[in-house]
Amino acid sequence: MNNTNQAIDSIRQQILQETDRLILVLVVAEDCHEKQTDLEIQIFELLEKNKPNIKFLRVCFKEETMPWPRPMTQCLYYFAPGKFKSLFLRSGLEIISRFEEDLKIATKMMKGQSYDQSSFDEESLLLIKKTEEMFDSEKDNELPPTSQMLRNFAKDMWKTAKSVGKRLPVLVPAEVAAERYTICTACPKLTEKFRCTECGCFMKKKTQLAQSSCPIGKWAEFNKE
Numbered sequence: 001m002n003n004t005n006q007a008i009d010s011i012r013q014q015i016l017q018e019t020d021r022l023i024l025v026l027v028v029a030e031d032c033h034e035k036q037t038d039l040e041i042q043i044f045e046l047l048e049k050n051k052p053n054i055k056f057l058r059v060c061f062k063e064e065t066m067p068w069p070r071p072m073t074q075c076l077y078y079f080a081p082g083k084f085k086s087l088f089l090r091s092g093l094e095i096i097s098r099f100e101e102d103l104k105i106a107t108k109m110m111k112g113q114s115y116d117q118s119s120f121d122e123e124s125l126l127l128i129k130k131t132e133e134m135f136d137s138e139k140d141n142e143l144p145p146t147s148q149m150l151r152n153f154a155k156d157m158w159k160t161a162k163s164v165g166k167r168l169p170v171l172v173p174a175e176v177a178a179e180r181y182t183i184c185t186a187c188p189k190l191t192e193k194f195r196c197t198e199c200g201c202f203m204k205k206k207t208q209l210a211q212s213s214c215p216i217g218k219w220a221e222f223n224k225e
Contacts, residue, residue, distance in 0.1 A: 007059050018055055018081035022106050025077040025086075026058045039074050039095060046099050054103075078106040088115060131158060149200025152215070156201070159211035159221070172210050172222045180207035180219045187218065 015023050028037055040058065047056065076095045078087040087109045090098055108118035116125060160170055172180070184190050184203045191197060194204050199215040206212045210222040 011057055011059055012084050014055070014057060015079050015084055016082055020053075020081055022052065022054045022103070022110060023079040023081065024054055024056050025079060026056070027075045027077065028058060028060050037074065042096050043076070043099070046096070050100060050103060052103050052107075078102065078109075080106075080110045128162065152199045152201060156206065156209055156212045160209050162211070170210055171208050176222055177208045180214075183214070183218050189216070 011025060015025075024043075026040060026043065028039070043056075047054070074095070075089050075091045077089045079085075080087055087106055088102075090102060105115070105118040109115065116128065120128065171177075181203060184196070184207060187196075189196050189198045190203060193202075195202050196206075196215065199206075201212075207219075213219065213221045
């Protein structure tokens, strides 16, 4: 077993053996063995301030051997005790800016609540439910091309607005947008005006929205739970 597999196995065993504490797993760059990163120092300061009942773990390994998706160099995963599927993750600047709020959300999720239930009040949850039911009811309806384009755009904007409430990225990193758009440029559905004939969207805009996805499955939503 190589060092990467050993690190993954060690993290897995510690998560599965934990019985009552929230587990935070910080994934950092592969050259982090020598010293703490600035991010770790900030996290420890917040832990000292809040004094939550948690187990903190860190792991360093190459991106190509990651057992979970890693959209950025450093990510903080939240795990419930005894479960190797993460509750959610944070990346980039949001790791610190949302840290205290995320501790509260993760604690509620450990008690059986969903992410939505832990993040939104009852009025917001009702709005989310009604809106998504409305979109679901339209799946089998045939709409004229212009109307369908508007509905597709509305759905993308709804999911993006909802992601703001969840503290998920609204826009994708530049490299993700570039990768998406490269896929689109090789697709016969893209017109000379950079518009998709399948969904009707302008792809220079759509490829930058985190919660957008290709209508024929060539690329997916970014950081989807």
